[in-house]
Amino acid sequence: MKTLAWTAAVILAAACGKSGDKTESKPTETTGGSAETAPAANPAAFQKLKVTVNGKPVAMTRAFIKRVSPDQWRVIVSDQEGSCGELISGVTNSVKGSTGFVSTLRRHLKPDGGDEIAVTDFWTAGHPTSAKLGTAMVAGPTDKDAKVDVTIAKIVDEDNGRILEAEGTFTAIGCGDQPADDAGVPKDQHVSAATITVAGKKLDVKNAIISGDDLTLSTGPKDCSPTTPWSQVVIQRSAGKWCLRGTWFVDESCSAERAMPEDTVKDFKVTLGAQGSGKDGPTIGVTIAGTGKIGAYPITLDGTVEAIDCQKKK
Structure with a gap:
């Protein structure tokens, strides 16, 4: 069985002394991985979400969300793929003929003190969309098994004659926090009153x-x-x-x-x-x-x- 692996990437940049900041995950196809049985679909969770492919509606049946870091989330929505185990591990079992997307949502602060949650990437058909990305809303904490309402503004993804459009509100199952790795993390706790x-x-x-x-x-x-x-x-x-x-x-x-x-x-x-x-x-x-x-x-x-x-x- 083919799987879709969302492998974490790290970049090194020289601008303004920046180095090694973690970046969005990049999907690559691989083999292996194990499937996890997802909870039975609740049609009501997707009644306000519209997903079409070349103008034809495609009913989504599952959605999962994790918190990557404070004010940053990762969500997977599909008609056949996805589970909390897959979202947390970064390896999603690919099902032939399935339709869906994976996206990162981040809270962005404005200079006047206001803020909004933005869609910072949108992966479908194995690539990031070139479409203009908009805003989103995440209602409530993404604790394990929580029911989390997520809203995304309209996104149109065009790829070799295939046009996927997604817009609206859906209820995702919370998967908790992404487990932290040790890269860049101090061994000691350092006193701070700053x-x-x-x-x-x-x-x-x-x-x-x-x-x-x-x-x-x-x-x-x-x-x-x-x-x-x-x-x-x-x-x-x-x-x-x-x-x-x-x-x-x-x-x-x-x-x-x-x-x-x-x-x-x-x-x-x-x-x-x-x-x-x-x-x-x-x-x-x-x-x-x-x-x-x-x-x-x-x-x-x-x-x-x-x-x-x-x-x-x-």
């Missing part, structure tokens, strides 16, 4: 790393490896610039270089404190402070965090 406020939304800094003048602050896990696990907000100072990225943002934003007239982060302050050590290696206390703007987003830094010192000793 916060990042972006467009009025305050989040705790969970981890930080420092190497010379370069500093990375993350609201999720972060160690000295190139991999940066999913995080709502990541702020990085590198090569004289401050950059803002994370799942909350469509694109990365960076400040102007220091001493430029348009410098909007001149009030950001970083002060180094006591040194220590732990399972992740040397550490150093870092106090952050100041208010500024990165791209269109107002930012406030505050508090102290124990950062992992990633600078290699000579």
Whole structure:
């Protein structure tokens, strides 16, 4: 039996000091895998969802959703394929003649403090759509076995004469959280009383790393490896610039270089404190402070965090 494997990809990028951020999963066909029996379909769960192929309606019978990270979800909808086990494992048994889609949904923060959930990818027929992606809604937590109403705005996917359209609301079965892997995750828990406020939304800094003048602050896990696990907000100072990225943002934003007239982060302050050590290696206390703007987003830094010192000793 053929299976569709959604294998996690990791990219290395040089822009604004970014490296190893996790990305959307990419589907590839493989063989093997084991099927899991999905719950019996509830027709009422799909009454408000319209899926057509070349204008002909196709009734969906199953849908599953997992939380990949805070404010980020993955959903599979099909007439014959899918289960929680397959969605969590990343391997979906492919059924010949089936119709469906797999999509990632992310909450995006606007500079004015508003937010919306966006469809960031839409896979069908083994490829991502080239169509314009819209917004979505996720009503409630995606705990195991929860009934979760999901709404997607109209998406039209064209591929070699096959046109799939999907629009409306359906009820997906919650599969819980995607199990975390160890890539990019510190071995120790590092003390933090630091916060990042972006467009009025305050989040705790969970981890930080420092190497010379370069500093990375993350609201999720972060160690000295190139991999940066999913995080709502990541702020990085590198090569004289401050950059803002994370799942909350469509694109990365960076400040102007220091001493430029348009410098909007001149009030950001970083002060180094006591040194220590732990399972992740040397550490150093870092106090952050100041208010500024990165791209269109107002930012406030505050508090102290124990950062992992990633600078290699000579």
